[in-house]
Amino acid sequence: VVPDLSVRVYPPPLAVWNVAYMPCGGVNVLPSAEPDPRRHARLRRRLHARQLRLSEAALMIEGWSAEPGALPVGWSGPALRRRLLEAHLAIDALAAAAETLAEDGGELLPAAARIAGHLGRREYGAVEYVARPLLEPRTGTAAPGTGRWPAHHLAAAAVEYVTLAGTATAPPPYDDITDEAYDPVVTLAQGNLPGSAAVASDVAARGSHWNPLSRLTLTTRQAIQVAVAGSLAILAGRELSQARYYWAVLAAFIAFAGTATRSETSIKAVNRVVGTLVGLGAGIGLAHLTAGHTAWVLVVIVTSMSLGFYLVNVSYACMIFFVTIMVSQLYSVLHEFSAGLLLLRLEETALGAAIGIAVAYFILPTSTRDTVESARRAYFRALADLLDRAAPTRPDGTGLDALARSLDHRLQQLTLVARPLTRPMTWGVNSRLVRHRLTLYAATTRQARALVRSGFPVPPELADTCTALSRTATALAESTPRPDHPVPGVTQALTTAGTTLLTHRPHCPGTPLPPITQPLVHLRQLLTELAMLPSAPATTAPANQPTTSPR
Structure with a gap:
């Protein structure tokens, strides 16, 4: 599914949205032949x-929309936010x-x-032609296996x-959208x-209980780490080469650039060594x-240069x-090229990377798990704010739009800082469980987004459900789940939410439920699972109900 929204008319912010979902994943996930379970997974x-990339594109648009001249004529920031949410x-x-x-x-x-x-080819007339027979009402109950x-x-x-x-x-013709000052959530x-430093700050x-330096700001701690790593790299690098030791210093320094946690620093340092090693032969x-x-x-x-900078966001390695190939060519032009020189560069790089990793782990280390825990708490606080705002009988629709985007931002931050923990064979971490729970957080965010757009005002009887779910999210923000033990205070709030949903269910068969009921039911189910940290990870989540996140 490729979001179009007229890139020919809109300026750069919506061009980001236009490419966020290309090429289409939805086409391939619908197989026409005998399904292959591994391919389907x-x-x-x-x-x-x-879908996560699409959310990031929406957040990019959110931030750029505050820039002068970024919006089309007649549009406002809240109106664009509403259209993208829809x-x-x-x-x-x-x-x-x-x-x-x-x-x-x-x-x-x-x-x-x-x-x-x-849809992927933007053939919208053909979409309506093929979809029309599937929308026609049919009598009777759909037979199992038809996929009706x-x-x-x-x-x-x-x-x-x-x-x-x-x-x-x-622009969307809604009365609750005004042209007031636009304040982006990101x-x-x-x-x-923003990178992981925005969370780790x-x-x-x-070691903060015994080391007063541990309570310094992140930027100050990183400055100390770089100073220590650089000094050690100079001393150790000069033992290998009096003239080329700066390669070790660069490797140690760059390991801390754009990273915030010790896992990110280690991964970047290892990628630098791997890229240098593989590039050595090609160079x-x-x-x-x-x-x-x-x-x-x-x-060459x-x-x-072009390919290196093009792929930097795909893989630093x-x-x-x-870059190693480019350096090889430059030394060839300068008549200084030799296999021994490139081998020395590899040795100095590996030495600097090892020093950077050691400093990241032992000198004022910023734990990845602590950073993920901080992002998790911020996510649940944002969810509690959204549910609390949705509880009144006449909430501000524009305010809810902003809270929905704020929740998207918190999910993006949580996914970003938890990425090192999703890698297989991560020491002391069940990466499958982390990926599973990240999927649950994504599903929770989608249901919260559906809640915002399901129609208001909220029925008074269901406002109690929103309040109970808000209390659940607040309790999850203040406590950490433990294996097979629910977070204190969550059980009663979830019971209250379930009771209100069942009590106010229409008794007459065929009576439609309010549109807001379905996302509330799904939110209660997801929060119930997030409140429990299983001792063994679930294998797979239901196809239409994604499942999980770290913690």
Whole structure:
């Protein structure tokens, strides 16, 4: 599903949204042949990654919308936020229906795959043509295995998205959207989303009970770490080479650049060594091929620079790989190239990286687990604020839009700082459990977003449910789950929420529930699972109900 929203009309902020979901993951997750479980699981993970990427794009737009001249004529920041939330919800519904349909199968699977394919190619007329038969009312109960209801939901979400795309150039005509001063929920750092330092800035270093330096600010602690690592790299590097020791100093210094926790520093240092090692062989081979051919040397240098900076956000090791090739070519031009020189560079780099890792772990270390715990608490506080605002009978819709985006921001921060813990074979961490719980947090965020857009005012009888769920989120923010033990105070709040949902369920068969009921039910289920830290990780989550996060 490729968000369109008229990139031809909108300036750069919406161009970010336009590429956030390309290429489409929803098309491939709907197989037309005999399903392969491993392939299906891989495509599901890719689809979830695209959804997270879409949320990050929405946050980028949120931050850029406050810049002068960033918005189209006639639009305001709150109006753009509302439109993107609506499109985001339609895409969430598409993804959930696609997962359920791909899991259950059925005769309507090919039609659903065609809908997803037309959406990916922005063939909106064809989407409505294929979706119309799936939306026609049918009498009787759908037979098991037909995939009727998931296909119906996918078709409805597709038509809703097509409708939004057709009105992309006009602001939403809602009375509760005003042209007041726009205050984005995220502040960009040099045009990008803030990194992990924004979360780790409030986290004390390990050993704060005995070391007063541990309570210094993050930037001050990192300055001390860099000073110590640089000094040690100079002393150790000079033992290897009196002339090239600066390679060790660079490796130690760069390990701390753009990182906040000891795991991030270690991963970056290791990636630098790996990139240098692999680039060493490629650099030597290319240097012999281009020797004496200045034009080819320039081509290799420019290509290496371009590819290195293009891939830096994909893999830091890839960038260092191409940087090593570029350095090899430069030394060849300067007539200083030799295999021994590149081997010395590898040794100095490995030495500096080892020193950086040691300093990150033993000198004022910022724990990744402590940073994840801080992000987790901030996430639940943001969720509690949203549910608390939704509890009154006439909440401010614009304010709820901002709180929904704030929750997206907290999820993005939590996912960012927990990323080192999701790697296989992480010492002392169950990476599968971390990935599972991160999926639960993502599902909770989607249901909170659906709650915001499900229609207001909230029925008075369901306001008590919002209040009970808000108390649950507050309790989760103040305590840490333990294996097989619920967080204190959560059980009673969840029981209250469940009781109010059941008490006010319509007694007459066929009476529709208020639209807000479904996201409240899902939120209660998700918070129940998040309140318990299982002793053994669950294998997989239901296809249409993603599951988890660290802690």
